[in-house]
Amino acid sequence: xARTPSEVVTLRTTxxxxxxxxxxxxxxxxxxxxxxxxxxxxxxGLLSGPRLFQCGRALSQTGGHGDFVRPDNxxxxxxxxxxxxxxxxxxxxxxxCLKAVRTEIKTGADHIKVMVGGGVATEADGVETVQFTGAExxxxxxxxDLMGAxxxxxxxxxxxxxxxxxxxxxGNLMSAETAKxxxxxxxxxxxxxxxxxxxxxxxYNKMLPxxxxxxxxxxxxxxxxxxxxxxxxxxxxxxxxxMLGSKQVLQTEEFAVLxxxxxxxxxxxxxxxxxAKVLKQEGKLGVIAPGAHGDMLVLSENPLEDITVLDQxxxxxxxxxxxxxxxxxxx
Numbered sequence: 001x002a003r004t005p006s007e008v009v010t011l012r013t014t015x016x017x018x019x020x021x022x023x024x025x026x027x028x029x030x031x032x033x034x035x036x037x038x039x040x041x042x043x044x045g046l047l048s049g050p051r052l053f054q055c056g057r058a059l060s061q062t063g064g065h066g067d068f069v070r071p072d073n074x075x076x077x078x079x080x081x082x083x084x085x086x087x088x089x090x091x092x093x094x095x096x097c098l099k100a101v102r103t104e105i106k107t108g109a110d111h112i113k114v115m116v117g118g119g120v121a122t123e124a125d126g127v128e129t130v131q132f133t134g135a136e137x138x139x140x141x142x143x144x145d146l147m148g149a150x151x152x153x154x155x156x157x158x159x160x161x162x163x164x165x166x167x168x169x170x171g172n173l174m175s176a177e178t179a180k181x182x183x184x185x186x187x188x189x190x191x192x193x194x195x196x197x198x199x200x201x202x203x204y205n206k207m208l209p210x211x212x213x214x215x216x217x218x219x220x221x222x223x224x225x226x227x228x229x230x231x232x233x234x235x236x237x238x239x240x241x242x243m244l245g246s247k248q249v250l251q252t253e254e255f256a257v258l259x260x261x262x263x264x265x266x267x268x269x270x271x272x273x274x275x276a277k278v279l280k281q282e283g284k285l286g287v288i289a290p291g292a293h294g295d296m297l298v299l300s301e302n303p304l305e306d307i308t309v310l311d312q313x314x315x316x317x318x319x320x321x322x323x324x325x326x327x328x329x330x331x
Contacts, residue, residue, distance in 0.1 A: 013038060016248055017049025023252055023313045025050045026295040026322045027285055029111070029240075029275065031148065031169060032058040032066070032087040036108025048327065051293075053279050056104040057089035058113035058150070059097065059140060063124050064131040065115035065150055066090065088115065097132075097139040105144060111279075112147040114140055114165060117156030120199070120216045121208070121244075127173070127215050130156050137163035146280065148188070152219055154178045161187055167278055169240065171230070172196070172223035179226070179233035188278045189235045191227045192242035194253040196220035204247060228261045238278050239271035252311040264307040271310075294324035298331065 017038075020028060028050040039052035060066025066088025091100035101112055116132055118125035125131070130153075141147065141164030148167030149160035154175050157168050161181070167188035174182075182189060198204050199216045208216065230237055241251035258267045276286035284292055298319030301309045309316045320328035 014047055017042065017047050019249065020251070021049050021320060021322065022317075022328050024297050024310065024317050024320055025251070026293075026320065026327075027051045027053070027275075027279075027281075029279060030054040031113045031150075031240075039108070039110075051322075053110040054108075055111050055113040056107055056109040058087060058115055059100050059104070060088040060090055060115040061131050061136070062090050062092050064088075064090075065117065065119040065122050065125055067124065068122060091136075094135055094139045097136045098143060101140045101143045110146070112140060112144045113169075114147060114149045114160070116149040116160040116165065117151040117153055119150060119152070119170075120196070120212055120219065123209065123211060127152050127218060128155075130159050132159075134159070134163045137165065141165055148190070148278075157182070161185060167238075170219075170223075170242070172219040172226050174226045174229060176229045176233065179229040179235055182230070183233040183235045187235065188238055188274075189230050190238040190240035190278075191223060191230070191258070192240045192254070193223040193227065193257045194250065195242040195247065196223060197257060198243070198247055198250055198253065207245075224257075224261050227258065231262055231266065236274055236277065237266070237270045238275045239267070252313055256308045256311045259307050265304055267307045268303055294321065296321040 030052055032055060034052055034054035035056060036054065039054050041047045042049045042052055058066045067090055068088065089100050091097045104112060114132065114137065116130065116137065118127045118129035120127065137160065147165055148169050149165045150169050151157045151160050152170050153173045157171060157174055157178055158181065160168065167190065168182065169190050170192055171189055196216055196219055199208060200220060205213060239254065241254045243251045255267060272286035276282050276284065279285065283289065288296060297317060299309065299316050300318055301316050303310050318330045319326065
């Protein structure tokens with residue numbers, strides 16, 4: 001696989017950020033791949049896009065979900081967009097985990113992402129696997145208190161929470177009992193349901209090997225049930241998409257998928273107030289109030305009556321105001 005030229009990466013980054021803002025996302029929490037330099041470029045006005053809270057590279061054990069080198073020693077990630085492991089940083093054992101989290105903090109990470117279970121996009125690890133030892137995770141959580149974990153199963157979720165992690169990404173295979181366990185401990189939960197549905201249709205299903213598509217099918221339908229378990233248990237839920245590469249243009253599809261199992265008002269809260277809480281930005285993001293950043297969307301239809309209109313942004317979104325300034329205006 002040829003290395004993607006840095007100039008192409010820069011141009012793609014510029015396009016992705018601009019189009020995210022034009023879909024109405026004024027702030028984004030990136031959980032693997034973005035850098036402080038990109039976040040600074042947005043805040044300085046050099047790039048148009050959502051303000052970024054980024055984790056740098058996600059932390060993974062060798063052979064874990066952040067290890068994108070195949071057993072045949074060929075790198076692979078996310079539809080073949082790069083042969084470099086730009087999403088993950090490998091670390092094994094307590095000393096390496098300490099160094100990895102300190103390195104990410106040194107390079108400007110706003111939060112830390114830990115791969116605590118297997119996933120869909122990597123070949124070497126099954127979705128059911130539990131990754132990192134308790135001591136390794138505690139080395140990370142005792143160094144940084146703002147973090148989340150990639151985890152699909154009850155075992156992986158509980159392993160993460162028991163060792164100090166405060167947020168769970170995906171969680172498609174969680175049970176009602178684990179949802180209650182999370183709610184009792186104030187754990188944040190970010191379901192990412194639409195990405196599984198997208199991987200399962202043309203042309204995206206051609207971007208993953210057959211074994212990965214099989215894993216994707218195993219989590220796709222279970223995710224809807226998990227989101228309902230979390231809602232019923234009172235878990236603090238946040239909006240996320242997990243749309244990588246060319247799938248990025250479909251990030252609003254999560255609104256439509258969530259709407260099949262959750263109330264409209266709750267989904268809107270996930271994308272605003274709750275997402276501000278996970279970043280410790282209450283009062284600044286997700287609200288229109290004195291002292292807030294001044295982010296607003298102008299819509300021709302009411303998402304409280306039908307949240308799926310946010311997945312029809314080209315028709316419904318008439319204006320994007322970020323930091324009190326017009327970024328998109330179609331009125």
